[in-house]
Amino acid sequence: MREISTDLIRDQIASMCMEANYSLSPDMVEKLDRVEKKEESPIGQKILSDLKKNLQIASDDKIPICQDTGMAVVFLEIGQDLQLTGPYLEDAVNEGVRRGYTDGYLRKSVVSDPIERVNTGDNTPAVIHTRIVPGDQLKITLAPKGFGSENMSRIFMLKPAEGLDGVKNAILTAVKDAGPNACPPMVVGVGVGGDFEKAAEMAKAALTREETPSNQKEWVRDLEKEMLDKINNLGIGPAGLGGRITALAVHVNTYPTHIAGLPVAVNICCHVNRHVSRIF
Numbered sequence: 001m002r003e004i005s006t007d008l009i010r011d012q013i014a015s016m017c018m019e020a021n022y023s024l025s026p027d028m029v030e031k032l033d034r035v036e037k038k039e040e041s042p043i044g045q046k047i048l049s050d051l052k053k054n055l056q057i058a059s060d061d062k063i064p065i066c067q068d069t070g071m072a073v074v075f076l077e078i079g080q081d082l083q084l085t086g087p088y089l090e091d092a093v094n095e096g097v098r099r100g101y102t103d104g105y106l107r108k109s110v111v112s113d114p115i116e117r118v119n120t121g122d123n124t125p126a127v128i129h130t131r132i133v134p135g136d137q138l139k140i141t142l143a144p145k146g147f148g149s150e151n152m153s154r155i156f157m158l159k160p161a162e163g164l165d166g167v168k169n170a171i172l173t174a175v176k177d178a179g180p181n182a183c184p185p186m187v188v189g190v191g192v193g194g195d196f197e198k199a200a201e202m203a204k205a206a207l208t209r210e211e212t213p214s215n216q217k218e219w220v221r222d223l224e225k226e227m228l229d230k231i232n233n234l235g236i237g238p239a240g241l242g243g244r245i246t247a248l249a250v251h252v253n254t255y256p257t258h259i260a261g262l263p264v265a266v267n268i269c270c271h272v273n274r275h276v277s278r279i280f
Contacts, residue, residue: 001136
């Protein structure tokens with residue numbers, strides 16, 4: 001059986017925290033390049049240009065793209081034929097986050113209690129999602145999530161009779177309510193199905209997806225295209241100052257659900273949709 005030490009996971013996550021905060025992933029850079037040509041508003045064009053300059057400065061100088069360096073969200077896909085050795089997995093993940101945010105001079109934004117509000121001083125603990133998958137590999141996806149856009153996210157527990165129209169209305173409602181507060185242009189992650197927490201987890205994971213999977217159902221692909229077009233016709237625009245480009249992408253994940261439910265979660269991220277993945 002193949003073995004991986006959790007010390008490796010710790011070291012990789014520390015590096016990934018800095019990489020994700022200093023350099024936007026290639027898929028997001030490509031999206032910004034593509035939409036810049038489509039923006040019709042002079043103010044919107046200027047904002048998109050400034051955002052790209054900011055990305056270049058951050059990458060060149062190894063400084064954060066955004067002052068909100070986020071709460072670390074970690075997705076772990078662990079092969080069932082892989083054996084982990086060394087320190088406890090979650091301790092290793094959190095130690096990696098601690099080192100990455102401390103050594104990388106990244107803002108520490110996590111408080112130890114939601115009411116008492118005392119800062120932990122090292123941006124731990126992370127939010128960790130773990131899945132056991134076939135094979136003997138390990139995939140780590142790190143997504144530092146800023147809370148300007150996180151606070152604009154929504155979950156809707158729809159009735160099944162509301163159907164696809166209800167799903168569309170939920171997505172548009174969340175984006176309209178977010179308006180400029182989500183620092184557009186945004187990426188919209190959507191989870192449809194499952195239950196309350198599954199829908200939310202799918203929406204968060206959708207933000208880290210780089211492409212539309214070819215095995216998606218046709219209605220899902222059509223929904224992503226339609227929602228992106230409708231969102232970009234809302235007139236919110238870059239930085240909420242008007243224009244054509246309000247969203248860079250809409251990504252929808254789905255899961256089977258109960259006969260009595262139709263959960264829809266909408267997790268919004270600003271253009272600093274940070275994510276980095278590594279496979280071992």
